[in-house]
Amino acid sequence: MTQKDITFVADFLTEHFNEAPELYNRKGKYFNVERVGQYLKDEDDDLVSPPNTEGNQWFNFLKNSTNLKESPLLFPYYPEKSLHFVKRQMEGVIDQCLQKPADVIGKSVHQAFCMSLYKTSQSEDSIPQLFKLPFLWNDKASNIHYVLFTLLESSVSKIYILRRHTDTSRSVSNGIIAVEFGNFLNNSINESSDSRCYSCLDAHFYDDETVTVVLKESVDQEGKERVLAQLPLS
Numbered sequence: 001m002t003q004k005d006i007t008f009v010a011d012f013l014t015e016h017f018n019e020a021p022e023l024y025n026r027k028g029k030y031f032n033v034e035r036v037g038q039y040l041k042d043e044d045d046d047l048v049s050p051p052n053t054e055g056n057q058w059f060n061f062l063k064n065s066t067n068l069k070e071s072p073l074l075f076p077y078y079p080e081k082s083l084h085f086v087k088r089q090m091e092g093v094i095d096q097c098l099q100k101p102a103d104v105i106g107k108s109v110h111q112a113f114c115m116s117l118y119k120t121s122q123s124e125d126s127i128p129q130l131f132k133l134p135f136l137w138n139d140k141a142s143n144i145h146y147v148l149f150t151l152l153e154s155s156v157s158k159i160y161i162l163r164r165h166t167d168t169s170r171s172v173s174n175g176i177i178a179v180e181f182g183n184f185l186n187n188s189i190n191e192s193s194d195s196r197c198y199s200c201l202d203a204h205f206y207d208d209e210t211v212t213v214v215l216k217e218s219v220d221q222e223g224k225e226r227v228l229a230q231l232p233l234s
Helices: 003-016 057-063 083-108
Strands: 131-139 144-151 158-165 175-180 198-207 210-217 226-232
Touching: 131 198, 144 198, 158 198, 198 226
Parallel strands: none
Antiparallel strands: 131 144, 144 158, 158 175, 198 210, 210 226
């Protein structure tokens, strides 16, 4: 150890582990604890060495501002408490703020229609993940809501596009189509008669009229083709 290291440790011990007679009445608290660690303890007890806020510009500003001092928008300050205590207090306030909107929104949501996409076995343990990469898109000009998704086991080479009008009071038919990619790229990539099938890795709406898909060649070998395709929604 260098002399600098020894001095640093000595200064640390001198500052934080001096005898503190004012703490003798507190159980097990005969020495000042390290001042950072006390903030991280998950306890409701007061801090052993609370911070000195004298001269703090923010506190002075609040103290001199009558409107801000009484404002319910400012979160109260607990100089004697740890960060865990403050965190729990803040979580309680946030939960209270979100409860009313959650109740209002929850009561306003209702099922517009039901469409069966697939059936699974009765045993929950054996139910695979079939529904993949649902991507939502809202065409504000036409008031149409779209959902892009794939069904893994039924056909990995298809993507499904579900269409629904955003105004549930209108009697517009719900449209759902499946786009199958299969081996439609054979002529452009491989002139041989070998069958090449493609599955969808990802699909997003590019804009109101175009869907972008990332395709992967469905073969068990290295050097699989990757294709980025733009499909017109029409």
